[in-house]
Amino acid sequence: MKNSLLDYILRIRLPITIFVIIASFTLTYFASRAERDGVGYMPDQPINYSHKLHAGDLQIDCQYCHVGVEKSRHAIVPAVSVCMNCHTVARKDSPEIIKLTEYYNQGKALPWKRVHKVPDYAYFSHSVHVNRGIDCTVCHGEITQMEKVGQMSSFTMANCLDCHRNIHQKLPDLAGINKGPDYCWACHR
């Protein structure tokens, strides 16, 4: 009697329990790993543009292209004409620039693949963050080192709030900064 109960527990209950534990752990792990939030997402772009070259090696200021970042919600992707400010002269013959010139001359839309996205129902503003002295790299990573841009940090609400609530631990250099708001209508409305 007792033997058979032990036998039952060992042979049936234990494997099922272990299986359930492992399965839920695996599932939870896969569902919640950073990659699910898009971390590491690095799509091919229609033009093989290098941030490392422009922002890193040539040290062009971010705001030469992303003009909205200090004034608007959107940092904005520059108009093709901004590229052409230099590229009517610079590297005219490289194959990527020929592609670019084609877009410009034909007035064709240039469909960059979107890398970073905050959901529609969150009203994120670049200007307030940048004007408070938060560096682009805090969210976007070491952009000056990227040949091809990929997502470096998670853009989930938890990640936003982590910074908003613990700003002084996260960014100890910005001593004068206030804590970010953490009520609903700060972002959702």
Add this chain to the structure above:
Amino acid sequence: MNNRKKEKAELSENNNLQPHYWRSLAELHNDPNFKEASRHEFLEGVTNDFHPSQLPSFSRRKFLALLGASAALAAAGCSDYHDKGEIVPYTSKPEEILPGKANYYASSARDGSGILIKTREGRPIKVDGNSDHPVNRGKVSAQVQADILNLYDSSRIKNPLKRRAGNAFTETSWKDVDNEIIKELSNAGGKEIAIITKRIISPATKKVLDGFAQKYPGSKVYSYELFSNVIRNKAWQKCYSSSQYPLIKWDEAKIIISLDADFLGTDGDRIENSRLFAIGRDVKNLNKFNRLYTIEGNMSITGMNSDYRIRLRPDAQLELIMGIINELGYGANSVKLNDVIRKYSLPGKTISLLLDDVRKNKGKAIFYAGRTLPESIHIAVNYLNEKIGAVYLYRTDAANVELIPLSDDSDWQQLIDKMNNSRVAATIHFDSNPVYHLPKDLGYENALLKVSTVISLTETENESSVKANYTLPINHPFEAWGDVKIRTGFYSLQQPVIAPIFNTRQKEAVLLTWLSGNPDSYNDSLYHQYLRNHWQNEIYPTISSVLDFKQFWYGALHDGIVLSKDKPIQHGSINSDILKSKQPEETSTDRFIISLRESYNVGDGQFAGNGWLQELPHPVSKITWDNYAALSAVSAERIGVKNDDLIEINIDGRKLELPIFIQPGAADDTITIELGFGRKSAGVVGTEVGFNANVLLSKNDGISKWIYSASSVQKVKGRYNLVTAQEHHAFDNELLKDIAQNRGIIREGTVEQYKKNPRFLHEKEKHELHSFYTTFEYTGVKWGMAIDLNKCLGCGDCIIACGSENNIPVVGKDQVAKGREMHWLRIDRYYSGSPEEPVVSNQPMLCQHCDQAPCENVCPVTATTHSPDGLNQMVYNRCVGTRYCSNNCPYKVRRFNFFNFRDHFKSGYQEDSLFSLIYNPEVTVRSRGVMEKCTFCIQRIAEARQEAINENRSLKGSDVKTACQDACPTNAIVFGDMNDKESELTKFRNHELGYYLLEETNSRPNVTYIAKLRNTHPEKA
């Protein structure tokens, strides 16, 4: 014990003193259905359509939904879930556009008012007033605000249309149309080319028409307005032999006596009149308070806001005014005031107070007659005003300008005769709709059949364009160039803020092309160049500007207005014999009087296709999506009808069937009907809404152009469902019956009372409210609103502004009937007193953002919470649609999306891809199953806060203006930071007249109402 008894006695005594407020006759008469309904948040049957037994077991919709869902699932499995779509930048970005930032452009609206159009990424999304404009000073009417909906109306005509054999219209090209029309116009020979237009307010348009007449000598311009000041002006000319009836200094008048004149509604420039009137309703300046007497046939906005109201049929008002003239001793005939009072059983006491006021306020009192009243009464009023010194209140600094006088009756008759005799080669409907607007017995529609070429220039299909050979689409005002001259002292300019969405052209450019005789002469900037040249050659030299023309021109476009020097206005002196030998005819009281008025919402019918305006509740009756015959209970009894019964009105053979509505405060034997409804061709939204009462108009004046004596009025078979939003969202009144005054939803007093005891409103408040929650400390900015009920006129402009700012959908008449309207802001209208002589109180009602909000405690998913700046937050993404919050809200201000109304209304009319351009991108477009409510314009607060951070300063309360506040013509709404002790809001919040609604629930609202003071005569107070 004793104390309690005393309190109880006091309560009941108070009970008797307090007027009993009621919203509708159903409530007044304790209709059990109404009582039952007021206990519930939602109307009975509001969810019936969703009961499982009502739903088909496996509908087409469900099938498609499942199909879609499984396809989406399959697609999700295969595609890369990381894909976030694309970002497509401009190829070259227009310099002034920065994505995420709004641009504002000054322009002019259809009616000539100065506007600022807000655009985002090149698409107009909201209209506000231009604060530099001398007439409307930064405020605009509901119609002008809602005009943006007409821009994105998918019913607009998209290409030129030509009628082919078989009467069908087919699309054609502008070039073909131009070629054909130019040929026909050139071959007109000696025949006439009639251009039919509404009032011309643009000098450049006038020049185009003059040029057209030069090229085609047979052409003649006819202009009309459905409602105009013709009678008033004609009377003025007879009295003063000078131009036009002057503008009034409403702000300086102490006593205003309005005779059927809805000067705060449809009569004259409402926005300006309201602003000036409200200067005399400032509780901080009691000595400037004006007193308004209204004598009228039906309850109007002006009547709602009067201190004394006398109801009197319009045709009897001449007798009354004659009686007053004689009583004051300026007499010219034998009418005795006392006889008039007896004959119409008027309140003698009120009239004696009126006379006393007029005698004591010489030079500060003015009589003002409505524009629909006959000439004789205007002459009498002019005479009386001269005698009592009201001339001082006529403005001499500015006057209205009429560029082309409206055609008179004989002009129209001549035109019809010519048309019938085939002496008219072509008729051009220049953005007008004469088939709908002109009196039917003029025979315009039939005469049109005799004209070989009929051309309609119009934005949307209308009754005239369907009769035309050519229907040519024209630009919306926001796509058009132009200039405006409505007043002396300034010009205003109109500039396009978006390129024409469809294949439309500027209406003036169409004429310019025809007058050039060459279709190829058209280009997109044809009229722009013409206008600029016109200004350079004719207007710029008169301005004496120090700038060169180019700078001047860009400056003028930027400002939207240009000040000019015009001759000072002289009114001349009155012909003092004007009243001699004038004896008013005896009014026969046995016939019904039919009084036709302009619609508050859809104007003369040109806004019939505008869902926002159709759904805006009527300011008095709160009826939406309809017009009706308003009459008094006595009249209804005389005909033998109840609400919603149909009657047939017959005026000399002109017949109309329409439903009745018993309007408290209407004069007996007077039936008032609003025009502008019953359009037969007005697009998806506007067609067949209401009843076309234009058919009652006649080319032969009745009592006046707009007032007739009915041959018969009788009940006919059938009922009709008028939908009123009035009884929806009514506060639970059960308690009001018991603890009466403590609910104090409307609290009022008189100026005298307030002068005697400034704290009279709070005398009876005794108990303190306790809470077992700890009070939250608001340390930073805390938002609050104050609404001054002395200034709120109940017009509804704020409702449209709110809808436009916050992406509020139109739900349609059937849904309003079920109590599902989505307006975040409503204006509650309460009557008190008897149904015959009611007193009206208005109260804008919106989310009170209570500090201890009852809605927050009951949400099972914490979708509604409180923010540290005092806002009651609603988070759509969390909301699962239990509607508990709405059920627990004592103010009934929460709105639930029973459908995705964009999809539901008129089979997806608002789902059109064009329509989505109207949305404010800073506000979420809510979907089905989500609760929503007023946010205090959180997007504007957020923007101001971001601005403050960007400029490295702290946020001030005055940085934010809500949409309703921006729109309010009388500045009745104040918004700001109540922790800022210096702010205007704090002053209102601490004002003796300030009170909160349902204070006893301890919800601690953040909206303060300033109690209305009625400026009654001290003798009566």
